[in-house]
Amino acid sequence: MKLKDLYSFLKKDLQQIEDQLVQSVRSDQTLIHTAGAELLKAGGKRIRPVFVLLSAQFGTYNIQQIKKPAAALELIHMASLVHDDVVDDADMRRGRETVKAKYDNKIAMYTGDFIFASALKLMSEINIPLAHQILAQGMKEMCLGEIEQINEQYDTDQNVRKYFKRIKRKTALLIALSCQLGAITSKADVSLQKKLYEFGFCVGMAFQITDDILDFTASEKQLGKPAGSDLKQGNLTLPVLFTMRQYPEIKEKLNVYYETKDAALLAELLKDIIRLGGIEFATEISDKYLKRAKLAASSLPETDARDSLLKVADYIAGRKF
Numbered sequence: 001m002k003l004k005d006l007y008s009f010l011k012k013d014l015q016q017i018e019d020q021l022v023q024s025v026r027s028d029q030t031l032i033h034t035a036g037a038e039l040l041k042a043g044g045k046r047i048r049p050v051f052v053l054l055s056a057q058f059g060t061y062n063i064q065q066i067k068k069p070a071a072a073l074e075l076i077h078m079a080s081l082v083h084d085d086v087v088d089d090a091d092m093r094r095g096r097e098t099v100k101a102k103y104d105n106k107i108a109m110y111t112g113d114f115i116f117a118s119a120l121k122l123m124s125e126i127n128i129p130l131a132h133q134i135l136a137q138g139m140k141e142m143c144l145g146e147i148e149q150i151n152e153q154y155d156t157d158q159n160v161r162k163y164f165k166r167i168k169r170k171t172a173l174l175i176a177l178s179c180q181l182g183a184i185t186s187k188a189d190v191s192l193q194k195k196l197y198e199f200g201f202c203v204g205m206a207f208q209i210t211d212d213i214l215d216f217t218a219s220e221k222q223l224g225k226p227a228g229s230d231l232k233q234g235n236l237t238l239p240v241l242f243t244m245r246q247y248p249e250i251k252e253k254l255n256v257y258y259e260t261k262d263a264a265l266l267a268e269l270l271k272d273i274i275r276l277g278g279i280e281f282a283t284e285i286s287d288k289y290l291k292r293a294k295l296a297a298s299s300l301p302e303t304d305a306r307d308s309l310l311k312v313a314d315y316i317a318g319r320k321f
Contacts, residue, residue, distance in 0.1 A: 057305035059186025075119035145169025154234035172204030202293035212237035239278030
């Protein structure tokens with residue numbers, strides 16, 4: 001089953017989100033307009049808009065209002081990826097050339113800034129101060145997460161606690177905010193807003209851990225970028241941190257790789273982390289977060305939206321790319 005089949009009743013509303021995204025990246029400046037349009041064509045799971053729409057179902061649902069935070073959160077996600085590709089010097093994403101590869105770093109940075117600004121402009125049409133305060137704080141946390149990743153790059157002495165703090169800020173928070181802002185915009189009960197935030201946070205943690213697992217287990221074609229990219233770039237994820245903790249020789253081998261950049265050594269490390277249980281450990285942790293997410297969703301009113309949230313959680317647990 002495809003992801004979109006899990007919330008087919010939102011098909012028309014999701015098309016409105018797509019239309020809003022197209023409108024939001026339009027610009028008289030040809031380079032920025034073209035780069036933005038190409039980003040949209042590259043697609044994506046649109047997980048964040050979906051969570052906004054599903055969470056809004058627990059309040060007074062008005063697509064003309066709800067589509068604004070839904071599109072804004074996707075724009076923030078898109079902009080962060082454009083900036084990430086500059087920081088990571090990445091040439092491919094979702095099987096396509098990145099903005100920085102097709103143009104250059106300057107164009108990519110200003111394209112990302114333009115998309116961020118477009119998101120804030122769209123959110124300004126929502127007259128709910130709390131929504132703006134929550135989003136602003138969330139964006140600050142995202143930036144801190146990115147800085148933490150840079151500071152911890154190639155650091156083989158870091159611990160698992162730092163990893164969890166980093167992925168909370170980089171990934172889980174924006175998904176949690178998608179659920180929370182959907183509920184706030186539709187004026188859902190405060191108790192439901194809290195449950196939806198908890199669901200989104202736990203799903204977001206599981207989503208990122210699964211991404212980190214797939215960096216070892218999926219093919220380049222499935223990922224849309226080379227397998228092992230995180231390890232190569234010095235971003236130490238949960239499978240790596242666990243394996244280093246259990247087997248000190250892996251830490252030594254990794255330090256040698258970062259000194260030599262030996263491709264054969266990298267290939268060995270990728271196999272070692274799979275062979276020595278790093279994937280199994282990370283999968284167990286991801287499953288624990290998914291159980292917490294499903295527990296939070298199970299306490300919501302019994303609706304099609306709740307069923308879809310539970311199905312999306314299951315989808316994330318079993319996805320292969």
